[in-house]
Each structure stands twice: as C-alpha cells, then as structure tokens.
Amino acid sequence: MSIIPEKSKTRRVQTLNELSKRKVVEHNSLITSIAKMDKTPLKMFELAVSLIDTDNPPKDQTVYLSKQELFAFFKVTDNDKHSRFKEAIQKMQKQAFFEIVEKTSNGFEFESIVPIPYVKWADYHDEVTIQFSDKIMPYLINLKNNFTQHALSDIAELNSKYAIILYRWLSMNYNQYEHYSAKGGRREEQVESYRNPTISIQELRIMTDTVNEYKRFTNFSKKVLDIPLEEITVHTSFNVTYEKVKKGRSIDSIVFHITKKQVADDSSYKLDDRDYIDGKIRQEESENELVLQAMDSPYTKLLMEQFLLSYLDLMDKKILAGLQKNVYPLYDELKELRGLKGVKEHLAYIRDKQDDYSKKNIAKYLKKSIEQYLPIVKRQDIDHE
Incomplete structure (x- = not known):
C-alpha cells in the first residue's frame, strides 16, 4: 500500500470540503438541450461551470481548476490518473457538444456548441486552465431569469449520463416549485405540476439522445428511467418516483414525483430525542x-x-x-x-x-x-x- 504524505491528505480533505460547497448554475435552455457526450465530459463540464461566479464573470471566459479538485471529484486515486485525465480532456474536446433548440416566433432555431474548446495543463504543476466557448457563456452568466442551480456534490455521486441529465431536469422543475411556493404568482395546480412534472416520451428521448436507441420500451425504461432514478434517489437530495401515462395502448408520457429529503425531523435534536437516549429520559x-x-x-x-x-x-x-x-x-x-x-x-x-x-x-x-x-x-x- 502506498504511503500518502500528511500534506497530501490534508489537501485532499480541504479539496473535498471545497467541492461540497460548490453550486452549478445554468440556463434552463442548456438543461433541456441535447448533451452529445457521455458521463465523463458532462461531469467535467459541470465541475468547470461550478467555478464561474455569475456576479463577476471570468475574464476571457477562462477558469482555473486544480488537478486535486478534478481527481477528488472523480474519486480517482490510482497511478494512471494523469493519463486518464488526458484521455477525458481529449474526448470532451473531440466528441462533446450541446445541441440547443430554441423556439422562436418563426419556428425553431438550433445551435451546436462545443462548450470547452481550450484546455491547458502541465505535468509539473497543479493548475488546469479551462476556457469556455464564447457561445456557451450566455447560458452560464446571463441568468436573470429561467435558470437552475443545483449542488455539484450531487452530480459527483452520479455514475451514468442519463442520471445526470434527469437530475438536472428534475432540479429545474423542483427549483420552480420552491420558488413559486414561496413567492406566489402561479395557481396551486401549476405549482404542483413543477413538483410532479410531465414529459412526453418523445421529448425524453430527444433530451437523453436515445431517439435511435432502446427501441423496446422495457429496455428504455430500465436504462433511462429505472437505473438512473435509483441513482438519483440514493445519491442526491431528491427522492423520485414515476408513473407511465398511456395514450391508447402506447406509453405516451412520464409523470415524475419529486420530494426533497429531510435531513432531520422538525424537533430540536436534544438529549430527550430518541436518537440520544434508549427510549428513556435521563434523571x-x-x-x-x-x-x-x-x-x-x-x-x-x-x-x-x-x-x-x-x-x-x-x-x-x-x-x-x-x-x-x-x-x-x-x-x-x-x-x-x-x-x-x-x-x-x-x-x-x-x-x-x-x-x-x-x-x-x-x-x-x-x-x-x-x-x-x-x-x-x-x-x-x-x-x-
């Protein structure tokens, strides 16, 4: 077993602590776009976005990431981590892009954006330079309305592309539920629809880039719904279930039911709580x-x-x-x-x-x-x- 220096251990704990505080903020159009990439580039993109301060946008669309943060985020500890990092960067730049669809008065407009075209790093220091495309930046900094914020730590625990895509979309809806529940401005049934959002199978296939995959619904529901939602329920702040809505003999749409996990009950956690004593109050x-x-x-x-x-x-x-x-x-x-x-x-x-x-x-x-x-x-x- 390799010996990890004390300073390295301290840095790793500090890195994990820092990552746990990070938030990812994105425009809703980006969340509903088609992510043409697998889970690693998508998670790397989310990690890079968490470095953006929307009140003080980065100069030249550039942020600086620590390799320690990157390895901690992906939970990589083996000796091959540097070559794996290089492969992930190359894959993200060569294969990964977002296909964004915007509805206008004249019809639909389509954008295909490579989000991170430039990355620079060296083997002799810890810093990684990441430059975003100027075309993706409006979806990351011009966030006066129609944006979603979610925890980076939740994304870190998800192990499939579909789980990440669904989590972002579910967060988008639940954020609106919390907003309008607190601020008003929507009818009660509209507010509830954000906590129980509906999406057609066609829209879901487009968003998850599975139009030509998993043709049988049983395979589709297992790969795109069942396994990802189990991941989300286990590893994030949401509990999620769903039900199928039929139109004739076919499944037409999916209704999700989102509840937020409660860290604790509503009472103060004091000596007389049941977790603190074995059913009896101390004398x-x-x-x-x-x-x-x-x-x-x-x-x-x-x-x-x-x-x-x-x-x-x-x-x-x-x-x-x-x-x-x-x-x-x-x-x-x-x-x-x-x-x-x-x-x-x-x-x-x-x-x-x-x-x-x-x-x-x-x-x-x-x-x-x-x-x-x-x-x-x-x-x-x-x-x-």
Missing part, C-alpha cells in the same frame, strides 16, 4: 452533571467562538447535556487524530455550511457532521499506514 441529576461538564468543556468555548452556539443555547440544559453526552466524545476522537487544531478546522468548515434549519437543531447538526467526518479521517490514516 435530572445526570442531566445536571452533564451540563456542568459541558460548561467546563473547551469544546463549548470553541463552538461559541465559531458562533455555532448562542448564549440562549447555553441556557438550554438539554442542548448542553446532549452535546456533552453525544458530540464531545466524538470531538475527543478527532482531537486524538488531528489535535485541537483539527477540531477547530472541522467547526470552521461546518459553520460555513450552516443553514437556518441546522441553527434550530444545533446539537443534531453537530453530531451528524462529526459522525460523517470521523470515518474520512480514519480512512486517511489507514491509507497512510
């Missing part, structure tokens, strides 16, 4: 003892410094007792592996990812975060050994 004396230990813990101070705990939280005995019982022992494990500095870095990272829901369920958020992070650290140490 008050034990709870008070845990509270006193939590008040004296250096981790409480760190959480306050990172604004993950508020003074109101310090008044809640159940939050403090829950932290002392279920979270701080895990921080002790991380401290043994990475020192107190490692705990600080972890807290700084999850602070940046915190949203309104996690603020209401702070103990649950902290516990889940460290439970997800510890196995990564332990695997890195095993690799190093």
